[in-house]
Amino acid sequence: MTSYIEHIPVLLQESVEALITDKEGFYVDGTLGGGGHSKEILKHLGENGRLYGIDQDDEALEAASANIGDDPRFIPIKGNFGYLTTLLPPQTHGQIAGILLDLGVSTHQIKEPERGFSFQEDGPLDMRMGNLSGVSAYQVVNEYDYEKLRDIIFHYGEEKQSRKIAREIIEARPIETTGELRDVVSSVVNKRFEVKSLARVFQGIRIEVNRELEMLENVMEHSLEVLKPGGRIVAISYHSLEDRIAKRFFKAGNFKGKIEKDFYGNPISPIKPVNKQVITPTKEEVSVNPASRSAKLRVAEKVEGGES
Ligand SMILES: C[S@@+](CC[C@H](N)C(=O)[O-])C[C@H]1O[C@@H](n2cnc3c(N)ncnc32)[C@H](O)[C@@H]1O
Structure with a gap:
């Protein structure tokens, strides 16, 4: 390991x-x-x-x-x-x-880029805490429909700009890495709160992946x-x-x-x-x-x- x-x-x-x-x-x-x-x-x-x-x-x-x-x-x-x-x-x-x-x-888990949890590191969109989880972040980001994605960002990420972000993610598909997801989210959120918004979006996806x-x-x-x-x-x-x-x-x-x-x-x-x-x-x-x-x-x- x-x-x-x-x-x-x-x-x-x-x-x-x-x-x-x-x-x-x-x-x-x-x-x-x-x-x-x-x-x-x-x-x-x-x-x-x-x-x-x-x-x-x-x-x-x-x-x-x-x-x-x-x-x-x-x-x-x-x-x-x-x-x-x-x-x-x-x-x-x-x-x-x-x-x-x-x-x-x-x-x-956060700092190891290969695990795909962090927007500060570039890695694959994974976010599974263990290999027992069903979906990976890749599936959430690339396969979920608009409503589901918006709700995850809003409810699990507690991010108010969830509609805009979900639309932009769908527009930018396929998204392969945490770095690409970061850039997509950063392109639509308020610059003053960019880091907070990124943290919230990543948190929402992580909560969904690991239930x-x-x-x-x-x-x-x-x-x-x-x-x-x-x-x-x-x-x-x-x-x-x-x-x-x-x-x-x-x-x-x-x-x-x-x-x-x-x-x-x-x-x-x-x-x-x-x-x-x-x-x-x-x-x-x-x-x-x-x-x-x-x-x-x-x-x-x-x-x-x-x-x-
Ligand atoms: C914050 S860390 C714990 C750190 C630990 N208390 C220490 O001081 O070293 C959380 C750990 O819990 C594990 N974990 C989180 N949710 C879990 C779950 N539902 N079932 C089993 N392990 C889980 C994660 O994989 C991670 O290793």
């Missing part, structure tokens, strides 16, 4: 501290990446503790395994966290003490099956669409964020937030690692009887 570009773990101490409630418990790192968080989690676990490290990206699994080294408490698993219940051994269901999700892409929001909703629901009562889910998100899913689910156990009531009008939710306020990186962390600037950390706990 190409050498793994270092990823600095975000909100490392804050997330690991929030995650671990039992040193001998079973934990899941759903987004292993370079293994930065996993390595720290293992430092805090006792000899009977276990950590299942999941990633859909072979390059991440290889890098994390090398970074962590031989540790019988660490079990790497290739797969998409959206299928959490099928990835974890059945005997762990209902026994997991904590799940960490450090969402989005790693520095390696990121759907997988996030899946893992939230699966978490209720695998966590033990009092077990925690710790999510670090990097944009408002992800954060909204975590916030609503942690509050109410559903994606509307509306707490259901029982017959007597008492609120019932299978999960409850641990921290009222969202946790964000300190100024010092952002200055050392600008990639952490949009990070938001939320923590929730499964309540007794909170099975899905």
Whole structure:
């Protein structure tokens, strides 16, 4: 493999501290990446503790395994966290003490031109985090119809100039590389906000390619099956669409964020937030690692009887 570009773990101490409630418990790192968080989690676990490290990206699994080294408490698993219940051994269901999700892409994925995630590098239009995803960015950019493309740019990219951009992309087809896509988008957007618009368009396509929001909703629901009562889910998100899913689910156990009531009008939710306020990186962390600037950390706990 190409050498793994270092990823600095975000909100490392804050997330690991929030995650671990039992040193001998079973934990899941759903987004292993370079293994930065996993390595720290293992430092805090006792000899009977276990950590299942999941990633859909072979390059991440290889890098994390090398970074962590031989540790019988660490079990790497290739797969998409959206299928959490099928990835974890059945005997762990209902026994997991904590799940960490450090969402989005790693520095390696963004900076490696061959992966096709970045408008700052020229590479093939790929953007698949792993080889398990169905479509590539090439298919989205070159094969989706106008309405679908416009909606992805608008809803997943949160880019207001989605109509203009979608029309221009269709006009310029075929588009082969990230550099060509960048030039097409740049040719129609407001120059003052060019970099922001590019980031939004690329984000929208990436979310579509990896079905990121759907997988996030899946893992939230699966978490209720695998966590033990009092077990925690710790999510670090990097944009408002992800954060909204975590916030609503942690509050109410559903994606509307509306707490259901029982017959007597008492609120019932299978999960409850641990921290009222969202946790964000300190100024010092952002200055050392600008990639952490949009990070938001939320923590929730499964309540007794909170099975899905
Ligand atoms: C932000 S990085 C994690 C970095 C890691 N915490 C560290 O400190 O080294 C996100 C990682 O999660 C993986 N990932 C994202 N969504 C995933 C999903 N649905 N299933 C499995 N892995 C996923 C990506 O491939 C990437 O390696």
